[in-house]
Amino acid sequence: MRFDVCNGDADGLCAVVQWRLHEPAPATLFTGLKREIALLKKVPARAGDEVLVCDLSMERNRPALDALLARGARVRYFDHHAVGEPPRHPGLEAHIDLASGTCTSLLVDRYLVAQRGEARFRKWAAVGAWGDNMDEAAERLADEIGLARDARERLRALGVAINYNAYGDDESDVEIAPAALFALMLRHADPLEFAAREPVAARIAARRGRDLELAAQQPFFWEGPTGRILVLPDEAWSRRVSGSLANLLAGEAPGLAHAVFTRRADGTLWASIRAPLDSPHGADALCRRFGGAGRARAAGIERMSAGELERFVSEFGAMRWEPPEAGR
Template identity: 40%
Template structure:
């Protein structure tokens, strides 16, 4: 029997799987990619056999539906947890699904509920990383986390999430599979940041360096209604483009950006 862990390479996917594997450690095949790489089941559909166990976290069931049905038909057992659109939910005895598409929910929150808040701080990090600050703050009320402590966890969520942006794994600071291997060694994100300070510092420094270069890029054209920026074809630009676009939109919500 083979275990396959398929997870989005962003903060939500990593923190969801970290919680699961801290609760139940298995030697699994890790299947992930950049944040936008969500067709993960296509990577294993030809490898799965009867009796295998497949866990899928934070990728759209609708986008993986055909491969999911094939894997179930091959006799594998599937646990699917996600917060994106599912389409028609398959009715199969080998499928256990935990899905909630409410806008204030993410996969880390669902896994936290599934595990009765066993690793709540990792859930807080994943929720912040998924840009659900209000949900993270609400979740933190169940613990003794102070506002200052929450800010630390929020930063980690942002950095973990940012690591997932890029056109390919080569653009990232860390392969998400490697990052999961590091986070899953520690029962809390505080322990991770303290004991694996080097990894945290690389994520932190990389995020701020990329944002600094983006902010220093002059607009090619700018007016009250629109602004155009041209970034170079470099790894930092491929990482930062989406986050920089959000930053520009937050700064000038009435201006279109390209």
């Protein structure tokens, strides 16, 4: 049996779409909303089964990965999140790259082009990169493909919309469940056709626009010389918009870091953190201090008590957004 496991955001979905377009085969998909990270434990793979994992933190899924390998499953793993030493096991093929200018969709693209000679689905890699706020990398890939400017804009908008659809507390918050969205994406070898023929793409983009209008009415909770913090109310729109808003703010002020908090009904907070685009380092380190995780340029905190907000503001304001070696 085959199992595909991925984050339900643009990067995760586009990575698996590339793979399954290149290698069509029946596979059971395990995915979820943006913050559903511990997905590998749900996979019942055993000896002889194949598991493709894309855009999931190996660090967060390590016990489940070890269990799969011990049962004899073969695992191919593509990811760009911080990880300790990956297990050395004959059943694991790991493609991990922590460079700040890459994402999982680009890693899958790199592998398919270099190892399989497959270049038909590179537009989907660009969609994943744009959705993951990797604009420079997406533009470089678009140059390689030879995409016209209008096509680039449509693919960028599509990536942003797919990524936006992954944010929420549960599937009732979003336009379409990520698994259902994946099934629609997989129908189209060309994402431009998907955008033109599937009405859900336009519905997601329209909802995002309405949510951003509501977000624009919210004042900053804190502003300083190195960053800005927003705290959004406990509303479905704010749960949907948090990551997209963080990316938008980062693009508007590339010299500043941003934190977008969303209040939960139980009084706790979640957060999307973006390091300055001009110096994309440190978001993961900051989030780990509060039980979160992620990448150097973009990270998150799944659950933080409201009482910790004052400490977060203090540490956020004191951050030096520099590469690790810069502080040595």
